[in-house]
Amino acid sequence: MTGAWIAVLVTAAGCYALKLAGLTVPERLLRNARLRRFAELVPVALLAALVAVQAGAKGSSLVFDPARLAGLAAAVIALMLRAPFLVVILAAAGTAAGLRLAGIG
Protein backbone atom coordinates (compact mmCIF):
# COMPACT_ATOMS: atom_id res chain seq x y z
CA MET A 1 0.00 0.00 0.00
CA THR A 2 2.61 2.51 1.13
CA GLY A 3 5.04 1.06 -1.39
CA ALA A 4 2.55 1.55 -4.19
CA TRP A 5 2.07 5.19 -3.16
CA ILE A 6 5.83 5.74 -3.24
CA ALA A 7 6.02 4.17 -6.72
CA VAL A 8 3.12 6.36 -7.91
CA LEU A 9 4.66 9.56 -6.56
CA VAL A 10 8.20 8.76 -7.74
CA THR A 11 6.85 8.00 -11.22
CA ALA A 12 4.88 11.24 -11.25
CA ALA A 13 7.86 13.29 -10.06
CA GLY A 14 10.20 11.66 -12.55
CA CYS A 15 7.85 12.11 -15.50
CA TYR A 16 7.27 15.75 -14.58
CA ALA A 17 10.98 16.43 -14.14
CA LEU A 18 11.68 15.01 -17.60
CA LYS A 19 9.09 17.34 -19.12
CA LEU A 20 10.40 20.36 -17.24
CA ALA A 21 14.02 19.55 -18.12
CA GLY A 22 13.40 20.06 -21.82
CA LEU A 23 11.88 23.48 -21.22
CA THR A 24 14.91 24.45 -19.18
CA VAL A 25 18.01 23.21 -21.01
CA PRO A 26 19.53 24.69 -24.18
CA GLU A 27 17.99 23.56 -27.45
CA ARG A 28 21.34 22.65 -29.00
CA LEU A 29 21.21 19.25 -27.24
CA LEU A 30 18.56 18.31 -29.80
CA ARG A 31 21.07 18.64 -32.61
CA ASN A 32 22.77 15.42 -31.55
CA ALA A 33 21.31 13.03 -34.13
CA ARG A 34 22.22 9.85 -32.23
CA LEU A 35 20.67 11.08 -29.01
CA ARG A 36 17.51 11.95 -30.91
CA ARG A 37 17.41 8.58 -32.63
CA PHE A 38 17.85 6.77 -29.32
CA ALA A 39 14.97 8.75 -27.81
CA GLU A 40 12.81 7.74 -30.77
CA LEU A 41 13.62 4.05 -30.39
CA VAL A 42 13.38 3.74 -26.59
CA PRO A 43 9.56 3.75 -26.50
CA VAL A 44 9.42 1.17 -29.30
CA ALA A 45 11.71 -1.24 -27.43
CA LEU A 46 10.08 -0.79 -24.03
CA LEU A 47 6.48 -1.00 -25.24
CA ALA A 48 7.19 -4.10 -27.35
CA ALA A 49 8.81 -5.68 -24.30
CA LEU A 50 5.76 -4.89 -22.20
CA VAL A 51 3.44 -6.41 -24.78
CA ALA A 52 5.51 -9.60 -24.85
CA VAL A 53 5.81 -9.93 -21.07
CA GLN A 54 2.16 -9.17 -20.38
CA ALA A 55 1.09 -11.58 -23.09
CA GLY A 56 3.28 -14.50 -22.09
CA ALA A 57 4.51 -14.16 -18.53
CA LYS A 58 3.26 -14.12 -14.98
CA GLY A 59 5.87 -13.04 -12.47
CA SER A 60 9.11 -14.80 -13.41
CA SER A 61 7.51 -17.70 -15.26
CA LEU A 62 6.38 -17.94 -18.86
CA VAL A 63 2.71 -18.89 -19.23
CA PHE A 64 0.41 -19.84 -22.09
CA ASP A 65 -3.01 -18.20 -21.84
CA PRO A 66 -5.05 -18.84 -25.02
CA ALA A 67 -7.73 -16.24 -24.19
CA ARG A 68 -5.13 -13.53 -23.61
CA LEU A 69 -3.26 -14.35 -26.82
CA ALA A 70 -6.52 -14.41 -28.80
CA GLY A 71 -7.42 -11.01 -27.36
CA LEU A 72 -4.09 -9.64 -28.57
CA ALA A 73 -4.65 -11.22 -31.98
CA ALA A 74 -7.99 -9.40 -32.13
CA ALA A 75 -6.17 -6.17 -31.32
CA VAL A 76 -3.72 -6.78 -34.17
CA ILE A 77 -6.61 -7.35 -36.60
CA ALA A 78 -8.35 -4.20 -35.40
CA LEU A 79 -5.12 -2.22 -35.83
CA MET A 80 -4.64 -3.57 -39.35
CA LEU A 81 -8.18 -2.38 -40.12
CA ARG A 82 -7.14 1.05 -38.78
CA ALA A 83 -9.70 0.95 -36.00
CA PRO A 84 -9.63 3.76 -33.41
CA PHE A 85 -7.86 3.14 -30.11
CA LEU A 86 -10.96 2.39 -28.06
CA VAL A 87 -12.22 -0.09 -30.65
CA VAL A 88 -8.86 -1.89 -30.50
CA ILE A 89 -9.11 -2.13 -26.71
CA LEU A 90 -12.72 -3.31 -26.79
CA ALA A 91 -11.95 -5.94 -29.43
CA ALA A 92 -9.09 -7.30 -27.32
CA ALA A 93 -10.95 -7.32 -24.01
CA GLY A 94 -14.16 -8.60 -25.61
CA THR A 95 -12.41 -11.49 -27.32
CA ALA A 96 -10.63 -12.59 -24.15
CA ALA A 97 -13.80 -12.22 -22.07
CA GLY A 98 -15.87 -14.14 -24.62
CA LEU A 99 -13.42 -17.02 -24.77
CA ARG A 100 -13.27 -17.26 -20.98
CA LEU A 101 -17.06 -17.21 -20.81
CA ALA A 102 -16.97 -20.16 -23.20
CA GLY A 103 -14.58 -21.93 -20.85
CA ILE A 104 -11.42 -21.44 -22.90
CA GLY A 105 -8.30 -20.15 -21.17
Next chain:
Amino acid sequence: MTELAQPADAGEPGGSPPRASTAPKPVRDGVLLGLAVGVSGLAFGAAAVSAGLTVWQTCALSLLAYTGASQFALAGTIAAGGSLVAGAAGAILLGSRNSLYSLRLSGLLQVRGAARLLAALGVTDESTALALAQPDNAAARTGFFATFASLYLTWNAATLAGAIGAGKIGTPQSFGLDVIGPAAFLALIWPRLAAGWSERGVAVGGAAIAIAATPLLPPGAPIILAASAALAGTLASRPVSAP
Protein backbone atom coordinates in the same frame (compact mmCIF):
# COMPACT_ATOMS: atom_id res chain seq x y z
CA MET B 1 0.43 11.54 -22.79
CA THR B 2 0.32 8.83 -25.28
CA GLU B 3 0.11 8.07 -28.87
CA LEU B 4 -3.28 6.75 -27.86
CA ALA B 5 -5.13 8.16 -30.79
CA GLN B 6 -2.59 6.40 -32.99
CA PRO B 7 -2.91 9.30 -35.37
CA ALA B 8 -0.52 9.55 -38.24
CA ASP B 9 -0.25 13.22 -37.33
CA ALA B 10 0.75 12.74 -33.71
CA GLY B 11 4.36 13.39 -34.57
CA GLU B 12 7.50 11.38 -34.10
CA PRO B 13 9.00 11.42 -30.64
CA GLY B 14 11.86 13.83 -30.83
CA GLY B 15 11.41 14.04 -34.55
CA SER B 16 9.50 16.63 -36.42
CA PRO B 17 5.73 16.40 -36.20
CA PRO B 18 4.44 17.33 -39.61
CA ARG B 19 3.31 20.84 -40.24
CA ALA B 20 -0.20 20.98 -41.60
CA SER B 21 -0.42 22.55 -45.00
CA THR B 22 -3.54 24.36 -43.94
CA ALA B 23 -3.22 25.84 -40.49
CA PRO B 24 -5.76 24.31 -38.07
CA LYS B 25 -7.77 26.52 -35.79
CA PRO B 26 -5.73 26.14 -32.62
CA VAL B 27 -8.49 26.31 -30.02
CA ARG B 28 -11.12 24.27 -31.80
CA ASP B 29 -8.74 21.56 -32.95
CA GLY B 30 -6.98 21.41 -29.61
CA VAL B 31 -10.23 20.96 -27.71
CA LEU B 32 -11.47 18.26 -30.10
CA LEU B 33 -8.16 16.41 -29.97
CA GLY B 34 -8.20 16.48 -26.18
CA LEU B 35 -11.74 15.13 -26.01
CA ALA B 36 -11.09 12.33 -28.50
CA VAL B 37 -7.85 11.11 -26.95
CA GLY B 38 -8.80 11.79 -23.34
CA VAL B 39 -11.59 9.21 -23.40
CA SER B 40 -8.84 6.59 -23.44
CA GLY B 41 -8.36 7.40 -19.76
CA LEU B 42 -11.21 4.93 -19.21
CA ALA B 43 -8.90 2.12 -20.31
CA PHE B 44 -6.09 3.34 -18.06
CA GLY B 45 -8.36 3.68 -15.03
CA ALA B 46 -9.70 0.17 -15.49
CA ALA B 47 -6.26 -1.33 -16.15
CA ALA B 48 -4.63 0.37 -13.15
CA VAL B 49 -7.29 -0.72 -10.68
CA SER B 50 -7.23 -4.23 -12.13
CA ALA B 51 -3.47 -4.22 -11.60
CA GLY B 52 -4.00 -3.59 -7.90
CA LEU B 53 -3.66 0.18 -7.53
CA THR B 54 -6.34 1.99 -5.54
CA VAL B 55 -8.69 4.48 -7.18
CA TRP B 56 -6.79 7.33 -5.50
CA GLN B 57 -3.41 6.06 -6.66
CA THR B 58 -4.77 5.66 -10.17
CA CYS B 59 -6.13 9.21 -10.19
CA ALA B 60 -2.90 10.59 -8.70
CA LEU B 61 -0.96 9.15 -11.62
CA SER B 62 -3.24 10.79 -14.18
CA LEU B 63 -3.22 14.11 -12.31
CA LEU B 64 0.52 14.30 -11.63
CA ALA B 65 2.37 12.10 -14.13
CA TYR B 66 -0.06 12.84 -16.96
CA THR B 67 1.68 10.78 -19.60
CA GLY B 68 -0.23 7.72 -20.75
CA ALA B 69 2.49 5.32 -21.82
CA SER B 70 4.36 5.71 -18.52
CA GLN B 71 1.15 5.31 -16.55
CA PHE B 72 0.25 2.11 -18.40
CA ALA B 73 3.82 0.88 -17.88
CA LEU B 74 3.70 1.24 -14.10
CA ALA B 75 0.29 -0.42 -13.90
CA GLY B 76 1.42 -3.15 -16.29
CA THR B 77 4.55 -3.98 -14.32
CA ILE B 78 2.55 -4.18 -11.11
CA ALA B 79 -0.06 -6.34 -12.84
CA ALA B 80 2.68 -8.72 -13.99
CA GLY B 81 3.89 -9.06 -10.41
CA GLY B 82 6.93 -6.88 -10.96
CA SER B 83 8.69 -4.89 -8.29
CA LEU B 84 7.58 -1.32 -7.68
CA VAL B 85 11.13 -0.06 -8.21
CA ALA B 86 11.33 -1.69 -11.63
CA GLY B 87 7.85 -0.42 -12.46
CA ALA B 88 8.69 3.18 -11.60
CA ALA B 89 12.05 3.00 -13.39
CA GLY B 90 10.48 1.65 -16.57
CA ALA B 91 7.71 4.25 -16.43
CA ILE B 92 10.19 7.11 -16.05
CA LEU B 93 12.38 5.76 -18.85
CA LEU B 94 9.29 5.72 -21.06
CA GLY B 95 8.65 9.36 -20.22
CA SER B 96 12.03 10.42 -21.55
CA ARG B 97 10.69 11.35 -24.97
CA ASN B 98 8.72 14.15 -23.35
CA SER B 99 12.07 15.84 -22.66
CA LEU B 100 12.68 16.01 -26.38
CA TYR B 101 9.20 17.37 -26.96
CA SER B 102 9.67 20.14 -24.43
CA LEU B 103 13.11 20.93 -25.86
CA ARG B 104 11.38 21.48 -29.15
CA LEU B 105 8.54 23.47 -27.59
CA SER B 106 10.61 25.79 -25.43
CA GLY B 107 11.35 28.19 -28.28
CA LEU B 108 7.70 28.31 -29.33
CA LEU B 109 6.09 28.72 -25.94
CA GLN B 110 8.56 31.20 -24.42
CA VAL B 111 7.30 30.49 -20.92
CA ARG B 112 9.03 31.56 -17.73
CA GLY B 113 8.45 31.17 -14.02
CA ALA B 114 5.08 29.76 -12.93
CA ALA B 115 3.85 29.52 -16.52
CA ARG B 116 6.80 27.25 -17.32
CA LEU B 117 6.03 25.00 -14.35
CA LEU B 118 2.44 24.66 -15.59
CA ALA B 119 3.35 24.23 -19.25
CA ALA B 120 5.77 21.40 -18.39
CA LEU B 121 2.90 19.28 -17.07
CA GLY B 122 1.05 19.74 -20.36
CA VAL B 123 3.80 18.39 -22.63
CA THR B 124 2.38 15.36 -24.42
CA ASP B 125 2.38 13.88 -27.89
CA GLU B 126 -0.89 15.63 -28.65
CA SER B 127 -0.13 19.12 -27.37
CA THR B 128 3.27 19.00 -29.09
CA ALA B 129 1.83 17.92 -32.43
CA LEU B 130 -0.87 20.57 -32.36
CA ALA B 131 1.50 23.36 -31.32
CA LEU B 132 4.03 22.52 -34.02
CA ALA B 133 1.31 22.53 -36.68
CA GLN B 134 0.55 26.22 -36.09
CA PRO B 135 1.80 28.95 -38.40
CA ASP B 136 3.23 31.25 -35.71
CA ASN B 137 4.30 31.31 -32.07
CA ALA B 138 1.13 32.93 -30.76
CA ALA B 139 -1.09 30.29 -32.38
CA ALA B 140 1.29 27.55 -31.22
CA ARG B 141 1.00 28.77 -27.66
CA THR B 142 -2.81 28.99 -27.90
CA GLY B 143 -3.05 25.53 -29.45
CA PHE B 144 -0.75 24.01 -26.87
CA PHE B 145 -2.73 25.29 -23.90
CA ALA B 146 -6.11 24.51 -25.52
CA THR B 147 -5.04 20.91 -26.08
CA PHE B 148 -3.55 20.70 -22.60
CA ALA B 149 -6.73 21.97 -20.91
CA SER B 150 -9.09 19.78 -22.91
CA LEU B 151 -6.97 16.63 -22.70
CA TYR B 152 -6.11 17.08 -19.04
CA LEU B 153 -9.73 17.44 -17.97
CA THR B 154 -10.99 14.62 -20.18
CA TRP B 155 -8.14 12.23 -19.34
CA ASN B 156 -8.58 12.69 -15.61
CA ALA B 157 -12.38 12.45 -15.66
CA ALA B 158 -12.14 9.30 -17.78
CA THR B 159 -9.49 7.85 -15.47
CA LEU B 160 -11.77 8.28 -12.46
CA ALA B 161 -14.74 6.76 -14.32
CA GLY B 162 -12.67 3.79 -15.50
CA ALA B 163 -11.18 3.21 -12.06
CA ILE B 164 -14.55 3.26 -10.32
CA GLY B 165 -16.14 1.13 -13.02
CA ALA B 166 -13.41 -1.50 -12.78
CA GLY B 167 -13.80 -1.65 -9.01
CA LYS B 168 -17.51 -2.43 -9.25
CA ILE B 169 -17.33 -5.38 -11.58
CA GLY B 170 -16.24 -8.90 -10.77
CA THR B 171 -12.92 -10.55 -11.45
CA PRO B 172 -10.93 -8.47 -13.92
CA GLN B 173 -9.97 -11.47 -16.02
CA SER B 174 -13.54 -12.51 -16.76
CA PHE B 175 -13.99 -9.14 -18.46
CA GLY B 176 -10.73 -9.42 -20.34
CA LEU B 177 -9.30 -6.43 -18.49
CA ASP B 178 -5.88 -8.08 -18.26
CA VAL B 179 -5.60 -7.74 -22.04
CA ILE B 180 -6.23 -3.99 -22.01
CA GLY B 181 -2.65 -3.15 -21.05
CA PRO B 182 -0.85 -5.15 -23.76
CA ALA B 183 -3.46 -4.18 -26.37
CA ALA B 184 -2.96 -0.52 -25.49
CA PHE B 185 0.83 -0.84 -25.84
CA LEU B 186 0.42 -2.54 -29.16
CA ALA B 187 -1.76 0.33 -30.36
CA LEU B 188 0.80 2.80 -29.03
CA ILE B 189 3.72 1.39 -30.99
CA TRP B 190 1.74 0.44 -34.08
CA PRO B 191 2.40 3.71 -35.96
CA ARG B 192 6.11 3.41 -35.08
CA LEU B 193 6.31 -0.09 -36.54
CA ALA B 194 5.16 1.30 -39.86
CA ALA B 195 8.00 3.83 -39.76
CA GLY B 196 10.74 1.48 -40.92
CA TRP B 197 12.67 -1.76 -40.60
CA SER B 198 14.88 -0.52 -37.79
CA GLU B 199 11.76 0.23 -35.72
CA ARG B 200 10.41 -3.25 -36.36
CA GLY B 201 13.80 -4.76 -35.56
CA VAL B 202 14.01 -2.86 -32.29
CA ALA B 203 10.47 -3.95 -31.36
CA VAL B 204 11.16 -7.63 -32.04
CA GLY B 205 14.52 -7.35 -30.28
CA GLY B 206 13.00 -5.68 -27.24
CA ALA B 207 10.25 -8.31 -27.00
CA ALA B 208 12.74 -11.17 -27.40
CA ILE B 209 15.11 -9.76 -24.78
CA ALA B 210 12.27 -9.32 -22.30
CA ILE B 211 10.91 -12.84 -22.79
CA ALA B 212 14.38 -14.41 -22.63
CA ALA B 213 15.20 -12.50 -19.45
CA THR B 214 11.88 -13.16 -17.70
CA PRO B 215 12.86 -16.46 -16.03
CA LEU B 216 16.27 -15.05 -15.05
CA LEU B 217 15.54 -11.61 -13.59
CA PRO B 218 13.04 -10.19 -11.12
CA PRO B 219 9.79 -9.07 -12.79
CA GLY B 220 10.04 -5.61 -14.31
CA ALA B 221 13.80 -5.74 -14.85
CA PRO B 222 13.46 -7.45 -18.27
CA ILE B 223 11.53 -4.38 -19.47
CA ILE B 224 14.39 -2.06 -18.61
CA LEU B 225 16.91 -4.48 -20.13
CA ALA B 226 14.91 -4.25 -23.37
CA ALA B 227 16.08 -0.65 -23.74
CA SER B 228 19.37 -2.19 -24.92
CA ALA B 229 17.53 -3.05 -28.15
CA ALA B 230 17.01 0.68 -28.69
CA LEU B 231 20.70 1.27 -28.02
CA ALA B 232 21.64 -1.44 -30.52
CA GLY B 233 19.23 0.03 -33.05
CA THR B 234 20.78 3.46 -32.59
CA LEU B 235 24.33 2.20 -33.01
CA ALA B 236 23.39 0.02 -35.99
CA SER B 237 21.85 2.88 -37.92
CA ARG B 238 24.19 5.00 -39.98
CA PRO B 239 25.05 8.40 -38.58
CA VAL B 240 22.18 10.62 -39.58
CA SER B 241 22.93 14.07 -40.83
CA ALA B 242 21.30 16.74 -38.78
CA PRO B 243 18.23 18.22 -40.43
